[in-house]
Amino acid sequence: MRRQLLFLFCLTLGGCAWEAGQGFAVVEPTVRVAYEALPARNAGDGYQKLSSDYQVRLDSAAMRLSGIELLATASGPSGSFDPANPPPGYSLCHGGHCHRDDGALIPYEQIAAELGGGGGSRTVVTLPVDEPLNLLAPETRPLGCQPDCALPQTQVSQGRWGVETLRIEGIVRDGRVPPRIASERRFVLDLKPGADDADAPVAVLDGEVELPSDRATPPEAKVALNLVLTAGLFDTVDWDNVKDTTGVVNISRSDNAEALKAVLEQLARFSPEAEVTRG
Structure with missing residues (x-):
């Protein structure tokens, strides 16, 4: 009888937000990572303009994530x-x-x-990402949760992405006349952990997440996590001073430390986004 009265009460209010035995929020996460060509940077033939007047065209781009953490901030x-x-x-x-x-x-x-x-931040749930993500053919991929997709009572306010590897291959050319480099040059960026920091991500990207986990909101929560990179990643690379010893400019080589530093600083400027839909 008591259960029937509770059911009728929920119907009267248009639905209950929480039921005993389930999480305050039950998340259904997805992830999508893409390289986006911007119309304002279009230089023709698939090239994108850089702020340095160089132009880049990507042939391949893949990212592997060590995982995405959803964090709550206590204060x-x-x-x-x-x-x-x-x-x-x-x-x-x-x-x-x-x-x-x-x-x-x-x-x-x-x-x-x-x-x-x-206070401080604490991890509420970790979302493993098992396979590399193709940035040039992006897809929305469902994710699992560790330890559970049912969250405790909390306020998730941040998403922290661990970038395990990032490999990009492409071509760079100069948009100025006369050009600073004689012709088109192939380049590769191959970010991966070093031997001394095998478990450390090459970059950590933080983005805002608005996800209350409480009894005041419907528990079902679809969380669409999205990261978009652009040609701005290479804006500050000094292309006429990078060393090329094999016919391909390898930005990740130790003798191109300044170029690598410039890319890592730009990568840190990209902020993941999270769209939360309550069911």
């Missing part, structure tokens, strides 16, 4: 901790401690100290 002034309303990442506060999402029992004093220290 709040000292003394704001209320056991009846625990902060994100905690639940069931009683007897002087709260249950943390990983199962640990944390004393009230420690939680209050964390809030007073300005």
Whole structure:
């Protein structure tokens, strides 16, 4: 009888946002990564203008991600901790401690100290990306979740992308007359972890995510994660000073350290986007 009354109550309100036994938000994530040719940069023949007046045309581009983390940021002034309303990442506060999402029992004093220290980011869920992504033939790919797609009560505010590898091949030419380089030159960018940092990503990209996980919003949440790179990635490369010893300019070589630094700085400027649709 009680269950029937709850069902009728939900119908009256137009649907309930949360049911016992499920996450406060259940995410259905997808990812898409693309290289986009911009009309304002069009130089003909598939080339894109750079701010340096050089022009590049990409023949291939592939990225492998170590994963995407959805993070929540804890914040709040000292003394704001209320056991009846625990902060994100905690639940069931009683007897002087709260249950943390990983199962640990944390004393009230420690939680209050964390809030007073300005909080910090914590990973709510990790989205593994198993296969490389073709930036020139982009596709929307569904993702799984670790440990679970059902999220605890929290406020997801950030997406952190770990770029494991990025390989781009293409051609560069000079748009000036007279040209600074004699002819078209093939180039390759091959970003991958070094032997000493095999587990470290070559770049970490951060983007905003607006994903409340609570009882006030419908639990089903489609999260479309999107990253778009452009020719701006190569805007600050000094192409007339990069070294070419094999007939192909390898930006990733140690003797082209300045060019590699310029690309990495530009890569860090690209921010992933997240579109959240509640069902």
